[in-house]
Amino acid sequence: MNLGFIGTGHIASSVIEGIFKSKLKIKKIYISPRNRTIAKKLSKRFKKITISKNNQQLIDKSNWVFLAVTPKVGGKILKKLNFKKNQKVVSFISTINLAQLRNFIGKKVKIVRAIPLPPISIRKGPVPICPPDKQVKSFFDKIGTTVEIKNEKLSKNFWATSGMMAPFYELLKVLSDWLIKRGVKRSESQKYITSLFVALSEDSAINSKKDLKHLVKDSQTPKGLNEQALKQLRKAGFYRHLEKSLNSILKRLNKV
Numbered sequence: 001m002n003l004g005f006i007g008t009g010h011i012a013s014s015v016i017e018g019i020f021k022s023k024l025k026i027k028k029i030y031i032s033p034r035n036r037t038i039a040k041k042l043s044k045r046f047k048k049i050t051i052s053k054n055n056q057q058l059i060d061k062s063n064w065v066f067l068a069v070t071p072k073v074g075g076k077i078l079k080k081l082n083f084k085k086n087q088k089v090v091s092f093i094s095t096i097n098l099a100q101l102r103n104f105i106g107k108k109v110k111i112v113r114a115i116p117l118p119p120i121s122i123r124k125g126p127v128p129i130c131p132p133d134k135q136v137k138s139f140f141d142k143i144g145t146t147v148e149i150k151n152e153k154l155s156k157n158f159w160a161t162s163g164m165m166a167p168f169y170e171l172l173k174v175l176s177d178w179l180i181k182r183g184v185k186r187s188e189s190q191k192y193i194t195s196l197f198v199a200l201s202e203d204s205a206i207n208s209k210k211d212l213k214h215l216v217k218d219s220q221t222p223k224g225l226n227e228q229a230l231k232q233l234r235k236a237g238f239y240r241h242l243e244k245s246l247n248s249i250l251k252r253l254n255k256v
């Protein structure tokens with residue numbers, strides 16, 4: 001199977017890396033010339049990658065086409081491109097919905113929206129897809145964990161939570177910088193903080209069938225340090241603000 005990527009940026013290169021670390025049987029990957037630097041790097045690294053002359057050439061040569069451009073660019077270029085009948089189009093574009101994509105593309109193609117996240121480059125993380133699609137599910141299951149969502153409105157809730165990646169990394173940064181200010185070397189503080197959160201994440205994934213409130217409870221000793229931190233953060237509105245941010249991201253997603 002030949003794959004094509006329109007837009008060679010952060011998420012496209014993460015997915016491509018994941019593909020080459022997986023057992024997926026891919027004949028060729030055609031990528032668009034933009035971003036030029038990333039496209040050149042990828043084609044040097046992986047023999048099966050070819051930089052196309054333009055987006056149309058890439059569509060003509062691919063069985064599946066991934067849309068990995070920003071919403072603004074998507075809105076500008078999709079109408080002018082000629083997709084093949086029955087081609088599979090997988091869109092990573094956050095704020096262009098299925099009806100708009102159908103309208104832009106015009107032809108009768110199978111469109112699936114997907115939300116891979118950068119850790120897909122190490123074959124980790126969830127990939128919500130909407131609408132459900134057997135082939136797309138089986139593809140993403142080889143580089144992550146596919147979550148099929150029937151209803152597009154529901155899928156927007158998943159999009160909203162995916163906006164918490166940068167806040168998560170900021171949390172790690174604040175904790176690590178705090179240790180550095182107290183004299184810990186950067187290499188040591190970053191090693192400590194990242195491995196602490198890897199351990200907590202792995203533990204929570206193992207326990208993900210139970211209500212997460214048990215993890216919150218079990219990680220506190222009465223009158224202990226975790227209890228104090230949680231109480232103070234709750235009182236300061238830290239978690240209320242987290243929920244507020246999610247609500248406003250969702251509101252933005254619901255406008256399109």
Ligand SMILES: NC(=O)c1ccc[n+]([C@@H]2O[C@H](COP(=O)([O-])OP(=O)(O)OC[C@H]3O[C@@H](n4cnc5c(N)ncnc54)[C@H](OP(=O)(O)O)[C@@H]3O)[C@@H](O)[C@H]2O)c1
Pocket residue numbers: 006007008009010011012032034035036055067068069070071073077092093094095114115116117118
């Ligand atoms: N990053 C994530 O974690 C993530 C996760 C899920 C979904 N998404 C979605 O995926 C899309 C891309 O996000 P990203 O983070 O990968 O953005 P990005 O790094 O900015 O990548 C966008 C790419 O599109 C290229 N481009 C611009 N105009 C183009 C054109 N006319 N034809 C072909 N390519 C063109 C850009 O090239 P130049 O640099 O030359 O302009 C750039 O390589 C967005 O819609 C985003 O919402 C992102």
